[in-house]
Amino acid sequence: MHDDKKSLGTEDMSNLKVLEMENIYKSFNNNYVLENINFSLNKGEVCGIVGQNGAGKSTLMKILTGVYQKDKGNIKIDGKIVEIHNSITAREYGISMIFQEFSLIHSLKVYQNVFLTKEPKINNLFINDNECIERTKKILNSLGVTEKIDPKEYVKNISVGSMQIVEIAKALASNSRILIMDEPTASLSKYDIGLLFKVIKKLRNEGISIIYISHYLKDVLSICNRITVLRDGRIIFTKEKNNLNIDNIVKAMVGEAYRKSVPRKGKYIDKSKKPLLEVKNLSDGKVIKNVNIKVWKGEVVGIVGLLGSGRSEIINTIFGLRKKISGSIYINGKEIIINSPKNAINAGIMLIPEDRRTEGLIINYSVKENIVLSIWDRLKNLFIVNENKAKKITEYYIKKINIKTKGFREPVRYLSGGNQQKVVISKSLSTKSKILLLDDPTFGIDIESKQEIVKIICDYADAGNGVIFISSELDEIASFCDRVLILKSSKVTKEILKNQAEFSEEYLLKIIQ
Amino acid sequence: MLEQDKIKNVNFRNYIVYIALIVIFLVFSVALFNKGFITQNNIMNIFRQTAMISVMSVGMTIVLCAGEIDLSIGSIVALSAVLTAYALRYFNIWIAILTGLLTGIIIGFINGLLVSKIRIPSFLVTLGMMSILSGVARWATNLVAIPVTNRVYNFIFGSGNIRTISVLFIWTIIFVAIGQILLKKTSYGRYILATGGNEVAAKFSGINTKNIKMSVLIISGITAAFAGMLYAGRLHGARYDLGEADLLTVIAAVIIGGTSLSGGKGTVIGALAGSLIMGMVNNGLILMGLDNAQQMIFRGIIIIGAVSFGIEREKY
Numbered sequence: 001m002h003d004d005k006k007s008l009g010t011e012d013m014s015n016l017k018v019l020e021m022e023n024i025y026k027s028f029n030n031n032y033v034l035e036n037i038n039f040s041l042n043k044g045e046v047c048g049i050v051g052q053n054g055a056g057k058s059t060l061m062k063i064l065t066g067v068y069q070k071d072k073g074n075i076k077i078d079g080k081i082v083e084i085h086n087s088i089t090a091r092e093y094g095i096s097m098i099f100q101e102f103s104l105i106h107s108l109k110v111y112q113n114v115f116l117t118k119e120p121k122i123n124n125l126f127i128n129d130n131e132c133i134e135r136t137k138k139i140l141n142s143l144g145v146t147e148k149i150d151p152k153e154y155v156k157n158i159s160v161g162s163m164q165i166v167e168i169a170k171a172l173a174s175n176s177r178i179l180i181m182d183e184p185t186a187s188l189s190k191y192d193i194g195l196l197f198k199v200i201k202k203l204r205n206e207g208i209s210i211i212y213i214s215h216y217l218k219d220v221l222s223i224c225n226r227i228t229v230l231r232d233g234r235i236i237f238t239k240e241k242n243n244l245n246i247d248n249i250v251k252a253m254v255g256e257a258y259r260k261s262v263p264r265k266g267k268y269i270d271k272s273k274k275p276l277l278e279v280k281n282l283s284d285g286k287v288i289k290n291v292n293i294k295v296w297k298g299e300v301v302g303i304v305g306l307l308g309s310g311r312s313e314i315i316n317t318i319f320g321l322r323k324k325i326s327g328s329i330y331i332n333g334k335e336i337i338i339n340s341p342k343n344a345i346n347a348g349i350m351l352i353p354e355d356r357r358t359e360g361l362i363i364n365y366s367v368k369e370n371i372v373l374s375i376w377d378r379l380k381n382l383f384i385v386n387e388n389k390a391k392k393i394t395e396y397y398i399k400k401i402n403i404k405t406k407g408f409r410e411p412v413r414y415l416s417g418g419n420q421q422k423v424v425i426s427k428s429l430s431t432k433s434k435i436l437l438l439d440d441p442t443f444g445i446d447i448e449s450k451q452e453i454v455k456i457i458c459d460y461a462d463a464g465n466g467v468i469f470i471s472s473e474l475d476e477i478a479s480f481c482d483r484v485l486i487l488k489s490s491k492v493t494k495e496i497l498k499n500q501a502e503f504s505e506e507y508l509l510k511i512i513q
Numbered sequence: 514m515l516e517q518d519k520i521k522n523v524n525f526r527n528y529i530v531y532i533a534l535i536v537i538f539l540v541f542s543v544a545l546f547n548k549g550f551i552t553q554n555n556i557m558n559i560f561r562q563t564a565m566i567s568v569m570s571v572g573m574t575i576v577l578c579a580g581e582i583d584l585s586i587g588s589i590v591a592l593s594a595v596l597t598a599y600a601l602r603y604f605n606i607w608i609a610i611l612t613g614l615l616t617g618i619i620i621g622f623i624n625g626l627l628v629s630k631i632r633i634p635s636f637l638v639t640l641g642m643m644s645i646l647s648g649v650a651r652w653a654t655n656l657v658a659i660p661v662t663n664r665v666y667n668f669i670f671g672s673g674n675i676r677t678i679s680v681l682f683i684w685t686i687i688f689v690a691i692g693q694i695l696l697k698k699t700s701y702g703r704y705i706l707a708t709g710g711n712e713v714a715a716k717f718s719g720i721n722t723k724n725i726k727m728s729v730l731i732i733s734g735i736t737a738a739f740a741g742m743l744y745a746g747r748l749h750g751a752r753y754d755l756g757e758a759d760l761l762t763v764i765a766a767v768i769i770g771g772t773s774l775s776g777g778k779g780t781v782i783g784a785l786a787g788s789l790i791m792g793m794v795n796n797g798l799i800l801m802g803l804d805n806a807q808q809m810i811f812r813g814i815i816i817i818g819a820v821s822f823g824i825e826r827e828k829y
Binding site for chain 2: 321340341342344345346351353358359360361362363364365369373374376377379380383384385427431
């Protein structure tokens with residue numbers, strides 16, 4: 001590392017340690033979720049914490065921010081033992097969480113958010129707006145984003161990436177010295193990620209310390225000085241980033257179970273036959289222009305394009321969620337009319353939406369209620385629904401695709417992201433559809449569930465069905481699709497077959513830019 | 514496990530309304546034993562007094578489950594009662610029944626159209642409708658009560674008893690049974706709950722959420738119109754201000770019964786229990802000899818108390 005502080009940051013320089021967590025234990029109902037955690041953070045350092053869902057990352061951070069209380073162990077700030085009873089004491093010690101789901105108030109302006117509850121006052125009475133604006137400007141300036149964010153703009157009008165930076169400004173306005181970022185790049189565009197990383201580097205130079213939690217290992221490797229891997233509530237290792245690569249991090253995260261996913265073999269498709277699904281000249285008058293897609297039986301067709309390239313819009317339009325102005329859809333050569341998702345489902349097309357929590361699931365409802373949601377009409381005798389059948393179908397899918405749940409009555413909000421997604425997939429499979437449209441089905445879920453989900457999808461295709469697969473993870477596309485369509489400004493610009501030489505993650509990454 | 518506790522906790526809350534019903538019943542039975550609270554006559558009286566509220570609660574539960582609300586029910590009551598009474602005066606009982614029901618269907622349909630097609634929030638649509646209908650009822654009657662003298666009508670829709678059982682009690686049971694089956698046992702009921710639980714996910718699952726919204730407002734129109742017909746039969750006449758005070762009582766009964774104001778969760782039987790609690794408290798307070806002002810205050814306290822036990826709080 002070229003960073004001077006870094007080379008000094010060894011064990012004996014404890015005066016540089018802003019945070020030490022020693023021998024932390026935490027249990028729920030006699031089950032240890034954290035065991036003997038030793039973690040430290042130097043001044044001006046970005047330390048990554050990675051681990052699968054349920055490894056204990058969130059619990060550890062909740063202890064640090066005062067949401068949970070540790071059972072045993074010490075927390076030291078600047079070398080002094082402290083007790084963090086609640087989020088207010090955490091903030092007094094300078095610890096701030098930058099939330100994954102942003103905690104800004106969209107109807108207020110940027111500066112109003114930055115100084116929310118700590119507004120400077122005139123005569124202790126009226127808010128001094130000018131001072132708020134000036135100080136917000138100063139903070140944004142120190143982050144190097146003065147031109148990008150106007151303090152007087154409403155938060156609802158700025159980009160998601162800017163919101164994240166406003167969150168950081170908000171933390172700095174309350175003199176935080178330790179920032180915790182939980183999956184900060186998940187919903188950001190490439191441009192915004194670059195901006196965020198620039199800000200993080202600035203913060204680091206100013207002596208702010210950052211705990212960076214993410215599933216995006218490439219991001220972690222590029223921005224962090226050190227990386228800690230958690231598994232099953234224990235620290236597997238903490239290492240300098242120079243000694244690490246994605247492979248050995250993944251190995252540590254997954255443990256014994258780690259196996260490199262086996263790429264799917266390319267399929268020979270007899271294209272003289274009628275395609276299972278054919279989309280001709282699909283346009284919506286806004287985003288999509290004359291899109292043509294063919295999917296044959298047994299095929300997994302990937303659609304690759306940057307966010308905003310129209311990839312979600314295409315499959316949403318096929319599914320009848322968006323109005324089309326032209327274009328026709330054929331299944332096995334027969335034209336079908338789709339004006340609503342109901343038409344699509346009846347014709348045998350099912351969509352797995354991009355956002356499972358808001359579009360795929362009714363989060364307070366049970367596993368069963370969610371899985372059979374699309375097929376209640378088929379489960380009735382006369383007009384009374386057959387609960388027993390619904391239960392059997394649910395249990396069949398819980399077993400078949402290995403949904404980890406306490407039972408079919410458990411509300412899906414208590415399931416992990418991966419298992420929630422399996423519920424969404426079960427809902428789709430239960431409709432017995434022949435064509436699945438998948439919109440980034442493995443987004444934000446742990447590696448093990450990811451592999452399981454990809455396998456379910458491949459098995460589904462191998463059984464003689466067709467799949468259109470959108471993913472923001474190009475390695476996934478490269479290893480599992482039989483054919484890839486490259487989408488640029490709402491048009492299919494290129495088609496690549498599996499056995500072609502250019503069928504690789506690196507090539508796809510280059511060509512979509 | 515922490516999570517399991519949460520699940521149990523929710524289940525406990527689901528039964529709180531029935532526990533409250535029993536507790537209030539027992540307290541009044543002991544406290545008002547000498548004043549005849551638990552005579553058969555008085556119990557049937559409570560059912561008589563709450564029948565219209567109970568019938569309306571069925572519709573309101575269904576509307577709230579779909580994530581909508583219907584504020585126009587009070588004035589639908591008045592209008593349907595008035596129109597039914599007119600129809601009885603000029604035509605026969607069959608046309609009168611049809612008139613009453615059609616009033617509810619048509620108003621529900623207009624509400625539904627505005628909500629689902631023009632996409633105005635149901636709160637605003639039905640708030641406006643409430644005022645329009647009250648105006649129409651006043652204008653149609655010229656602020657004069659219309660007597661209902663048709664004996665058969667009065668017997669069937671309010672005043673009659675079959676042995677010792679009031680027809681109002683029977684209507685209550687019929688509506689609650691239909692509502693409960695509709696909401697819990699049919700696929701249509703599941704789609705209502707799904708629409709209220711997460712409209713977007715429901716749409717993605719192939720549910721026609723527009724039709725659902727339209728239909729729940731029609732259902733609530735029908736139950737409100739029917740309650741108006743019951744008022745006309747029980748009071749042997751109709752006035753422009755019938756049911757005007759019922760809206761808040763109905764909402765209170767439904768919420769106490771465990772239905773979520775934000776949609777996706779609700780029970781018709783719970784709403785019946787909520788409605789009975791409201792009726793019992795009313796009855797009990799009168800027997801205690803409290804005056805009108807005192808009753809209102811007590812009723813408010815009981816609503817807040819019952820809801821604070823029953824309602825599911827968001828935890829952050």
